[in-house]
Amino acid sequence: MKKLIFNKGLFKVVLMAAFLVGTLSACSDDDDDDDNNNELPVIDHNDFKGDLSEDVVLDPTKVYKLTGLVKVKEGASLTLPAGTRVEAVGGTSAAIIVEQGAQIFVNGTASAPVVLTSGLSNPSRGDWGGVVIAGRATCNSGGGMTEVGDVAYGGEVDNDNSGSIRYLRIEWSGAAFNSEKEYNGLSLFGVGSGTTIEYVQVHENADDGIEFYGGTVSANYLVSSHIEDDMFDWTEGWTGSGSNWFGKNDQGYGNRGFEGDNWSSNHSAEPFANPQLSNITLIGSGVQGNEDQGMELRAGTKGQIDNVVLKNWNIGIRVTGDVSSGHFGNGLSVSNVRFIDIAGDKVYSRNDEGTAVDIPEGAYSENEAATGAGAGAEVPEWAKGWTIGL
Helix, strand or coil: CCCCCHHHHHHHHHHHHHHHHHHHHHHHHHHHHHHHHHCCCCCCCCCCEEEEECCECCCCCEEEEEEEEEEEECEEEEEEECCCCEECCHHHHHEEEECCCCEEEEEECCCCEEEEEECCCCCCCCCCEEEEECCCCCCCCCCCECCCCCCCECCCCCCCCCCCHHHEEEEECCCCCCCCCCCCCCCCECCCCCEEEEEEECCCCCCCCEEECCCCCCEEEEEEHHHHHHHEECCCCCEEEEEEEEEECCCCCCCCCCCECCCCCCCCCCCCCCCCEEEEEEEECCCCCCCCCEEEEEECEEEEEEEEEECCCCCCEEEEECCEEEEEEEEEEEEEEECCCCCCCCCCEECCCCCCCCCCCCCCEEECCCCCCCCCCCHHHHCCCCCCCC
């Protein structure tokens, strides 16, 4: 009978080796699982549409064909790196909608902006929808469902964060979704102050350029150009701020520079629309009738607007209804305004019945040295290089 010699040292070595192999194998399996869990969904760049329920990052080396509605769902995000180009070919059904609890990250740069545009060979205004963001911030209407996309907006989370947008160009949007309504280029429904919006141009839109439906978001360095309706619009109690806005309609179409409401359904709804705006240039396309105004401030809106250049409008500033309800000069003011080539009244006020009324003292002031968005009636330096058509 042979004697089995038990080598304790060798046993320990073998045991340790087996343990390490098992451990490394388990770690490898876990890493594979993590990689699989962290993989981003594959998007067909030739057929970009559908609900996004996971985080999606587009590839800036590809051109994405927007063939239908893209909805970023709650808990998901859509990231567009610098230089990303999306061409809409889906008509009215083509739009990007960011729902409550979802986020969008547009990471453009001055040298490589993100471009959302028409994919048609001969583009025209209204070729596709636009961009809609729905947040959970306060609206004096109580919120509800967005005009387009039928998604909820509004709430009480005033610091709500829907993401970040920097250096974005939206072109040839504003498709009509029914006989009376069209998309805006960028629609902000109840968007909160945690959201960043700066360096955005809406160009050749069939309805308003940028509109705020309540919310608390601030937006700076905005350009609205060759817009068929209003360049900038707010309603439902927007209480954010904005600085350095440049609007230009010089091709014989367009409506107003500003259209500001508290809420058309209830002029006394609270919180009152009360934006703090500064460094504004709005250039019209000449006399087109009574609706051609640099600013139309109405329906109870408040707000302080400072350092403004208004050029080539029929009426510079028209305040409607606010005088009779005591807002103009008491919560609503426009200061340091430079008027250039205004065909009719620089400032005109009327009550709810349409009868002209006196302008309260201190409601507005003029300043021939006003610089507006930075260069008077010329294109400001901050808007050069990443914009078009100015």
